[in-house]
Amino acid sequence: MTDFNDKQIEILLVAEKLFSEHGFDGTSIRDIAKEANINIAMISYYFGSKEKLLEALIINRISGLQLQIENLYKESLTPFEKIDKLIELYITRINKNCGMYQIIHFEITSKKRDINYEAFNEVKRYNLGILKNIIEEGQSQGLFTKNINIVLIPPTIMGTYFHFQMNKPFYADLFNLKTPEDFDNYIYNDLTKHIQQTIKALLVYEN
Amino acid sequence: MTDFNDKQIEILLVAEKLFSEHGFDGTSIRDIAKEANINIAMISYYFGSKEKLLEALIINRISGLQLQIENLYKESLTPFEKIDKLIELYITRINKNCGMYQIIHFEITSKKRDINYEAFNEVKRYNLGILKNIIEEGQSQGLFTKNINIVLIPPTIMGTYFHFQMNKPFYADLFNLKTPEDFDNYIYNDLTKHIQQTIKALLVYEN
DNA sequence: GTTTAAATTAAACGTTTGTTTAATTTTTAT
DNA sequence: ATAAAAATTAAACAAACGTTTAATTTAAAC
Numbered sequence: 001m002t003d004f005n006d007k008q009i010e011i012l013l014v015a016e017k018l019f020s021e022h023g024f025d026g027t028s029i030r031d032i033a034k035e036a037n038i039n040i041a042m043i044s045y046y047f048g049s050k051e052k053l054l055e056a057l058i059i060n061r062i063s064g065l066q067l068q069i070e071n072l073y074k075e076s077l078t079p080f081e082k083i084d085k086l087i088e089l090y091i092t093r094i095n096k097n098c099g100m101y102q103i104i105h106f107e108i109t110s111k112k113r114d115i116n117y118e119a120f121n122e123v124k125r126y127n128l129g130i131l132k133n134i135i136e137e138g139q140s141q142g143l144f145t146k147n148i149n150i151v152l153i154p155p156t157i158m159g160t161y162f163h164f165q166m167n168k169p170f171y172a173d174l175f176n177l178k179t180p181e182d183f184d185n186y187i188y189n190d191l192t193k194h195i196q197q198t199i200k201a202l203l204v205y206e207n
Numbered sequence: 208m209t210d211f212n213d214k215q216i217e218i219l220l221v222a223e224k225l226f227s228e229h230g231f232d233g234t235s236i237r238d239i240a241k242e243a244n245i246n247i248a249m250i251s252y253y254f255g256s257k258e259k260l261l262e263a264l265i266i267n268r269i270s271g272l273q274l275q276i277e278n279l280y281k282e283s284l285t286p287f288e289k290i291d292k293l294i295e296l297y298i299t300r301i302n303k304n305c306g307m308y309q310i311i312h313f314e315i316t317s318k319k320r321d322i323n324y325e326a327f328n329e330v331k332r333y334n335l336g337i338l339k340n341i342i343e344e345g346q347s348q349g350l351f352t353k354n355i356n357i358v359l360i361p362p363t364i365m366g367t368y369f370h371f372q373m374n375k376p377f378y379a380d381l382f383n384l385k386t387p388e389d390f391d392n393y394i395y396n397d398l399t400k401h402i403q404q405t406i407k408a409l410l411v412y413e414n
Numbered sequence: 415g416t417t418t419a420a421a422t423t424a425a426a427c428g429t430t431t432g433t434t435t436a437a438t439t440t441t442t443a444t
Numbered sequence: 445a446t447a448a449a450a451a452t453t454a455a456a457c458a459a460a461c462g463t464t465t466a467a468t469t470t471a472a473a474c
C-alpha cells in the first residue's frame with residue numbers, strides 16, 4: 001500500500017513541490033512529468049489519476065506532521081522548559097513540511113475534491129494531547145493558570161508561523177531579510193522566541 | 208478607474224466567491240459567467256482577461272481590509288481596553304473579508320501571477336501603526352513591558368484566526384459547532400477572548 | 415534462452431480552457 | 445427619428461487539459 005519505488009517517490013516529491021507552489025489546479029501532469037523526467041502516462045499508470053496522486057501524496061506525508069517527542073519526557077525539565085521545547089519542535093516540524101500544510105489547508109477550505117482528513121485530524125489530536133499533558137502538569141504544580149482554552153493554543157503557535165510565512169515578502173522587507181537563509185534564521189530565532197514568550201505569558205496570565 | 212457599473216460589481220462579487228472557494232485556477236470564466244448570469248465574453252469585455260479580473264478584484268477589495276478606528280481614539284479607554292477593542296476590530300474585519308484574504312494569501316505564496324501588493328502592504332503598515340501607538344502609550348504608562356516585538360503581534364492575532372478558520376472541520380467537530388452561526392459565534396466570543404487574553408498576557412509578561 | 419510480466423513511450427482521444435470574432439440588440443446622443 | 449456608441453450574444457478559435465491506447469522496450473521468472 002505505502003511502499004513506493006524510486007520513480008513513484010520522485011513523482012511524489014515533484015508533485016509536492018509543484019502543488020505547494022502553484023496549487024493542484026495550477027499544476028498540470030505535464031508540468032510534473034517534465035520536472036520528474038518521466039512520461040506523462042506514468043502518473044496515471046502508477047497512481048490512477050492526478051487526483052489519486054494528490055490523495056497518495058497527502059496520505060504519505062501526514063505521518064511526517066506528527067511531533068517527535070522521545071527525549072522530551074526523558075529529560076527532567078520544568079513545565080516552562082517543556083513548553084519552550086515543544087514549541088521549538090512545532091516550528092521545526094511545520095517549517096520542514098511547510099509545502100504540505102500549504103496543500104492540505106487549501107484542499108480543506110476549497111472542498112473541490114473530497115479527501116479523507118481523518119489521519120490528519122488524528123495527528124492534530126495526538127499533538128494536542130502532548131500539549132495538554134504538559135500544561136496540566138504545570139497547572140498541578142501551581143505554575144500555570146487554570147482558565148486556559150488549551151485547544152486554542154496550537155492555532156496560536158501554528159497560525160503565527162503560517163501568517164508570517166504567508167506574508168513572507170512583507171516581513172522579509174520589514175526585517176531586511178535578504179536571503180532565504182536569513183528568513184529561516186529569523187523563524188528559528190526571533191519568531192520562535194516570540195511564540196514561546198507568547199504562550200508562556202498566556203499560561204501564567206491571571207485575568 | 209474604480210467606478211464599476213452594476214454588471215461589473217456583480218461579476219466581482221461572484222469572482223470573489225468562486226476564487227476564494229475553488230482558487231483562481233480552479234474557477235473557469237464559464238463558472239463565473241453562469242453564476243453571474245452573463246455571457247462569458249462579458250468578462251473579457253469589461254476586464255480584459257481573467258487575470259485582469261483578479262487584479263481588479265484585489266485592488267478593489269484591499270481598501271476594505273483597513274481598520275476603522277474612528278471611535279477608538281475618541282473614547283477615553285485604558286491601553287488594555289484599547290487592545291481589546293483593536294483585536295475585536297481585527298477579527299470582525301478579517302472575518303468579513305475572509306474570502307479575500309484566502310485569495311490574496313494564495314496568490315502571494317504561489318507567485319504564478321505577479322500582482323502588485325504594495326497597496327496591501329500599505330494597509331498592513333497602517334494597521335501596524337495603530338497597534339504601535341496603543342502599545343507605546345501603554346509602555347509609557349508603565350503598564351506594558353518594553354521588550355516586545357510589536358511587528359509579530361498582528362501575525363499572532365490574524366494567524367490564530369486564520370488557522371482556526373482553515374481547520375474549520377476539525378474545530379467545528381471538537382467544539383461541537385454544528386451550524387455556521389455556531390462557528391461564527393465561537394469566533395466572536397471564545398476565539399476573540401482567547402486572542403485578547405494572549406496579547407494582553409504577552410504585553411505584561413516579564414521574561 | 416524463452417516466456418511472461420512490468421515499465422515506458424509517442425500518439426491520439428475527447429473535454430475544457432481563455433479569448434476573439436462578427437453579428438445583433440440595446441442604450442445614448444443629437 | 446436617426447446616427448453613434450455601448451452592451452450582449454452565439455459561435456468559433458487554438459491551446460492546454462487529464463486520460464487512454466497500442467506498440468515497444470526492459471526486467472523478471474522459469
